[in-house]
Amino acid sequence: MTLDLFAQPAGKEIIAPGACLLRGLALARESAIWQALQSVIAQAPLRHMQTPGGLTMSVAMSNCGPLGWVSDRQGYRYQALDPLSQQPWPAMPAEFMALAQQAAILAGFADFTPDACLINQYAVGAKLSLHQDKDERDQSHPIVSVSLGLPATFQFGGLQRSDKLLRTELQHGDVVVWGGPSRLRYHGILPLKSGTFSYMGTYRYNLTFRRAS
DNA sequence: CAGTGGCC
DNA sequence: TCGC
Numbered sequence: 001m002t003l004d005l006f007a008q009p010a011g012k013e014i015i016a017p018g019a020c021l022l023r024g025l026a027l028a029r030e031s032a033i034w035q036a037l038q039s040v041i042a043q044a045p046l047r048h049m050q051t052p053g054g055l056t057m058s059v060a061m062s063n064c065g066p067l068g069w070v071s072d073r074q075g076y077r078y079q080a081l082d083p084l085s086q087q088p089w090p091a092m093p094a095e096f097m098a099l100a101q102q103a104a105i106l107a108g109f110a111d112f113t114p115d116a117c118l119i120n121q122y123a124v125g126a127k128l129s130l131h132q133d134k135d136e137r138d139q140s141h142p143i144v145s146v147s148l149g150l151p152a153t154f155q156f157g158g159l160q161r162s163d164k165l166l167r168t169e170l171q172h173g174d175v176v177v178w179g180g181p182s183r184l185r186y187h188g189i190l191p192l193k194s195g196t197f198s199y200m201g202t203y204r205y206n207l208t209f210r211r212a213s
Numbered sequence: 214c215a216g217t218g219g220c221c
Numbered sequence: 222t223c224g225c
Contacts (some may be wrong), residue, residue: 055224131223162217
């Protein structure tokens with residue numbers, strides 16, 4: 001037993017150097033975040049993107065902010081226009097920005113101003129295989145990941161795909177932040193389990209904030 | 214069944 | 222090759 005555990009603010013779990021889990025941080029802004037999310041996906045519908053290999057991702061995705069992450073047969077990239085509409089992605093809601101910046105500060109990353117928010121919708125069975133977030137120009141900025149709706153098992157590994165994985169259940173309102181020496185850690189989400197419900201419906205939503213450019 | 218390697 |  002160590003005193004370090006008690007040196008952290010309540011609800012903050014250090015999971016690796018530069019990485020932490022802020023349990024329930026989004027709950028205080030739940031209503032505003034949920035409303036803003038509905039508005040964004042009404043303007044830029046969730047869609048199943050293709051991988052460069054031509055397969056369809058099980059997670060439905062959209063974006064808000066100046067840049068959006070897209071995948072198709074040409075590869076992964078950030079772009080200013082929604083390929084479905086050829087219009088800019090919806091603006092980043094102020095409530096999204098405030099939550100992302102609060103989480104980054106609590107995690108020890110000052111001056112985080114995301115220019116991209118990837119929205120992932122997981123139905124039962126949807127998953128995201130182990131991967132690294134490495135499409136961003138400047139990897140000195142952290143990743144801020146907000147969980148809403150149904151719970152899911154998060155895998156958090158090392159800098160090599162074969163490294164041992166931490167597995168933890170992410171609940172509605174939890175926020176994970178990773179940056180610095182953990183910025184390129186592999187991570188993923190196991191297939192969403194059935195049998196659970198929330199007032200947000202039978203989905204898990206994930207908001208992933210990045211500084212892409 | 215979780216983890217690993219390899220796919221072209 | 223963020224899937225199988």
